[in-house]
Amino acid sequence: MEASELRRIIRQTLREFPWYESALREQGCLRARDEDVPLAELPLMTSERLEKHYYTPNQPLGRRPDLRCYRTSGTSSGLRKAIYYSENDERAYAEIKSRMFAWFLAGTGVRSALSDMGTGHAADTAAGIFARIGLQAESISFRLPVEKHLERLEKLRPNVLYTMPSILDNLLRAADDPLRFRIRKVILVGEAAAPAWIAGAAERLGIRETDVMDTYGSIEIGTIASYSHEHGRYVIAEGLGAEGLRTIPMPARGEPASLADDESILTLTSSVRETFPAVRYVTYDVVRDLRPIRVDGALRQSFQALVRRIGPELKHGEKISVYDIEDVVYRHAGQAIVRIEVAGGKLRVHVGGGIGAEKLAAIGADLRERIPEIGRMVEGGLLEELQVLALDEDSLAEESSIKHKKIYYS
Structure with a gap:
């Protein structure tokens, strides 16, 4: 700079x-x-x-x-x-993102896009950004069950699908034949998407890996980066x-x-x-x-x-923070040991202290209530269940040091 x-x-x-x-x-x-x-x-x-x-x-x-x-x-x-x-912030965000999308879609002849995103800044601005680059854009509410999302995809057959990895994962799992959607390009935002996962999703949709662009951003900054297949x-x-x-x-x-x-x-x-x-x-x-x-x-x-x-937040569709998780657990179980596991886009909260199944279920319900958008998306089948499990503290003590972190990835 x-x-x-x-x-x-x-x-x-x-x-x-x-x-x-x-x-x-x-x-x-x-x-x-x-x-x-x-x-x-x-x-x-x-x-x-x-x-x-x-x-x-x-x-x-x-x-x-x-x-x-x-x-x-x-x-x-x-x-x-x-x-x-501000207005200038919004304008800069839209200009940068629309140029990024236009570069990815250049020469493909695509004309329509569907935003299946959940909530937040990216979801709110999606239609306007696609309109800037000449695409007819539709969206679907995250409040609807996964079956309605599949119906909309089959009816609209959008050239471009703009979604989160966790949502696409569930759409593909629920769909009998994803090829019927005739999707030609996918733009991802939200959680990080592993190359192997992208390859599998592309195969199920009948497109190439290079037809999928992963993007990374935050509400604080806006769009941060996009994946270039040319440069890897x-x-x-x-x-x-x-x-x-x-x-x-x-x-x-x-x-x-x-x-x-x-x-x-x-x-x-x-x-x-x-x-x-x-x-x-x-x-x-x-x-x-x-x-x-x-x-x-x-x-x-x-x-x-x-x-x-490494900070106090992780992503599961929307951002959800360690602070929120711990606060819910502590209200139900006192100062229990809490370990948060992220595995393949699924979120599991492990709680120590020998609490019973009833309290574990109550913690899960409270977590979905704390972040209402996630709760609705889970109920609609668009995100995996937030699992709350009893922590095996004996086996935890025997595991490697990374397992002792509040957040660990498996």
Whole structure:
């Protein structure tokens, strides 16, 4: 990122968020207000800093009628996160995403798209983005059962399906013959999609792996990256500067990072975000082999794979946080041991303390209620059940150290 561009971003952040000045002062780089400072010297935008200054009940942005507000899962204080978008933010998001989609769909002759997404910013903006690139777009409500989704797919037979891996997994499982949908292209968003899973999904739909584009983003930043089959890597989106850090301050209930030599924690600086302080924003996502590559003659930052999340949040259709899960468990079972397992897009919560089946069922019901959108999608068969299981604490003690983390992947 050019020094002049970074200086502009810093000044804009100071105007919108006066508290950022104290962060610069604490970091010993208050001079960044007036002179060029290397990006690596600026303070990190950690979850603690955001909870203290941005995710607050008295956030001044909440009083501005010209902003859109999107909410996601909880903070350590129990508040739902509120993330704001200005008109310029929305415009930049739509422009970047529509160019990304247009590049992927160029020369294919596709004319129609169906968005089967659940809720959130990506779902709300899907129709408008497809319209920008000349596609007729439809959507289907996540509140409907999976059978209705299959009926809509067979009736519309969209050229492009825009969905989440977990939803597509369930659609394919429920469909007798997915070839009848005549889908030609798939764009994924949400949870990370493994190459082997993409290959299997493409085969069932009767398309090539290269007809599936996986994208990665967050409500805070917007679109972060998309997978390029030509390069075999995820390419960072326009308007973003990416760093890979080996050490960061961890959230209160996050796990210390244990990284392989080629892994790093993705940290982003946005040149287009106005109403979120996206200067060295720590995603808490671990990526593999972050490095620049040449794309269409220009250097673009890229990574090989999105490995895992080390912070207090994980993705299961929507974001759901460790804070929310622990809070529900503790209300039913006191300070029980909680282990969260992510396996193939399925979410399992293991609870220690020898509690019975009745309490485990109550915890599961409460978890679905805590994140209502996920509860509705589970009930409709679009997402796997959130399983709540008794933790075998004896066998846990004998397992490798990774199994002792709050979140583990199997």
